[in-house]
């Protein structure tokens with residue numbers, strides 16, 4: 001496969017995409033500062049860089065969504081001016097933007113047909129067949145008539161992928177397509193990318209999951225502060241140099257290792273929980289302990305986490321915090337019982353669009369800035385100070401607390417979502433995929449925050465779509481498979497392969513009985 | 520981190536659309552005042568006429584301020600006109616009859632409690648029955664109109680109204696008429712409520728993203744009830760002042776005059792200083808803009824139809840500007 005790509009490279013000397021001296025100014029901020037970038041025909045090119053480096057902005061310029069302040073964009077040697085997404089599409093450029101470009105109020109079929117203007121008239125039968133094929137290709141078994149708004153995040157991400165892959169484009173750009181995807185879905189996506197690339201389609205792939213990137217791409221370009229730091233062939237061999245380029249002169253903090261079996265009393269107790277697909281789950285999270293809930297999408301791990309947050313009401317079962325039962329299905333009750341949750345889908349479940357960073361961070365804990373509990377008057381000075389501190393501790397890249405969250409880069413938005421729950425100390429935390437879209441420096445930061453909260457006495461429940469994360473933060477991992485808890489890994493047993501293995505095929509006929517998990 | 524980036528950014532070119540959308544309404548207000556002052560210097564630009572303008576807009580301002588609270592949450596309260604009519608009528612009639620033997624202030628208190636009951640009913644229909652506020656309040660408006668007509672037999676109350684109630688519309692504090700004082704108090708209280716209390720913050724958050732607000736522990740249903748109650752109380756207050764000014768409790772046609780103008784003022788407000796957001800200060804600007812147009816044009820002797828045309832045009836421009844800018848703020 002790699003050989004074919006090499007041949008194509010040699011044949012096509014003219015890059016499919018050639019970006020030079022691209023500058024994009026936003027009020028108070030320069031997002032691109034003379035960025036350069038080339039993509040050759042048939043290659044898979046990784047575009048990397050820390051949060052706010054300018055990756056999405058570069059892509060939006062190439063996609064015609066954003067007009068660059070200056071600079072030039074060449075497509076197969078021709079200089080072009082892109083005024084709209086349609087222009088880019090006409091040139092054979094297809095993009096999945098970081099923030100989904102599907103229309104929630106339309107069906108899957110309608111979304112897949114949007115922008116495909118090959119014919120004005122729609123032939124319902126042929127159309128449905130075509131849509132089915134597109135979905136089959138990415139392994140989605142969904143009714144094309146279902147509304148996109150009702151899909152789970154990973155499903156709509158895959159629909160977006162199907163749309164981009166099927167556009168017969170010369171160049172497909174994927175801006176963090178896998179943040180909502182599970183490992184299996186990522187594999188399906190990579191299979192599709194490789195097979196299209198071998199037939200000559202060029203890909204640009206943006207992701208903060210570096211393991212994934214090094215597995216997939218042929219070349220890597222790193223951006224920082226809106227400039228190109230470098231481009232590397234054979235990225236796997238140049239990993240250290242690439243990592244240095246991403247991080248720059250900041251010394252990335254090493255994530256703290258887990259503090260072993262030193263845990264306190266039981267803090268969060270889950271009893272006989274029945275929530276689709278689980279029939280009967282029980283476990284305990286103790287003080288000073290980080291418990292990972294691992295498993296494939298739909299295995300029950302995330303579902304159990306969302307019961308703890310109050311977002312989902314289970315069919316039956318109980319959750320106790322410090323021995324007191326919590327009313328389930330009401331986020332407010334969970335919060336009052338002392339459980340803070342960082343939800344999975346930041347746009348749907350956490351961010352207030354168009355609101356300032358300050359308003360977004362202080363939403364959950366304005367209790368800390370109130371003069372008194374009766375009038376609940378806010379003290380703006382205290383609020384500002386606390387918000388600024390939280391922004392600094394997570395290194396949110398912004399012009400200040402008044403910047404609108406909607407203009408932040410994706411990873412910085414995620415940091416804001418996490419900061420919301422750090423202003424106050426909670427007894428327990430539920431982190432549902434907290435590092436989605438966050439750069440390597442900030443990931444270490446987030447792991448440290450999780451460990452620090454545990455050290456201070458909190459019980460933490462953690463889930464992630466990247467199995468390797470569990471070993472970096474968890475003291476104990478419970479692995480789910482088809483609604484059952486099938487393995488408990490403690491301390492040094494927590495290791496990527498072990499987690500993946502037991503989540504794929506659990507030890508024969510062995511359901512972890514409650515005694516074991518509770519102990 | 521951000522320092523290097525910020526330093527590299529050039530002073531951005533004049534952002535005309537951005538400036539207009541923030542300051543456009545205030546600039547038009549100032550320009551209109553200057554224009555009318557130059558044209559009609561004696562009649563328009565004097566403190567008596569300015570106080571007169573404030574007096575003319577006070578009822579509208581009271582209703583629009585309450586409506587603003589609902590709009591921050593995305594609730595359209597179409598019942599404020601009918602609530603104002605019914606509330607004003609009840610206050611004057613019950614006052615005249617001394618219905619409860621509690622004196623005029625007792626009556627006022629009871630009428631305001633009735634407003635809370637209506638607001639809570641609106642809120643319960645919206646949040647527990649899941650009817651959109653737009654439809655729910657349209658329906659309650661019709662019911663309230665019916666109640667007012669039925670209870671009154673379409674007769675206006677004119678005799679025996681106690682002076683304490685008439686004072687709400689007719690008393691003066693020095694040169695300042697009491698409606699202006701009531702307007703100022705209502706606006707101040709609601710400004711503080713929305714800007715400085717956690718409850719106000721929560722209402723804005725619900726308007727921004729209800730799912731996120733719920734997951735952050737905000738009680739959405741409770742706030743819907745609270746917001747609709749606040750606008751109902753403001754409506755009753757406004758209606759009572761309106762009837763008190765004239766000295767007659769009319770069972771129809773009092774509040775409906777203000778319904779559309781209240782929405783217009785709030786939407787002009789959402790195009791002021793903070794594009795895309797409803798806020799009290801903006802609503803005040805909207806109210807004054809409408810008031811100055813009405814007052815100035817009538818002093819100039821322009822026919823009334825011009826007032827409607829000019830108001831409509833300003834509303835379209837304002838909403839357009841606030842819309843484009845709020846989209847930009849959201850990074851679209």
Ligand SMILES: Nc1ncnc2c1ncn2[C@@H]1O[C@H](COP(=O)(O)OP(=O)(O)OP(=O)(O)O)[C@@H](O)[C@H]1O
Nearest residue numbers: 026031051052053054055056057407408409410411
């Ligand atoms: N509409 C906007 N208004 C103002 N600033 C913006 C806007 N869009 C982006 N920016 C700024 O431009 C910079 C680059 O953002 P961009 O989204 O390109 O980063 P990114 O490399 O994609 O980061 P991430 O990995 O977090 O997605 C950020 O500092 C961001 O705050």
Ligand SMILES: [Mg+2]
Nearest residue numbers: 056098409410
């Ligand atoms: Mg991005």
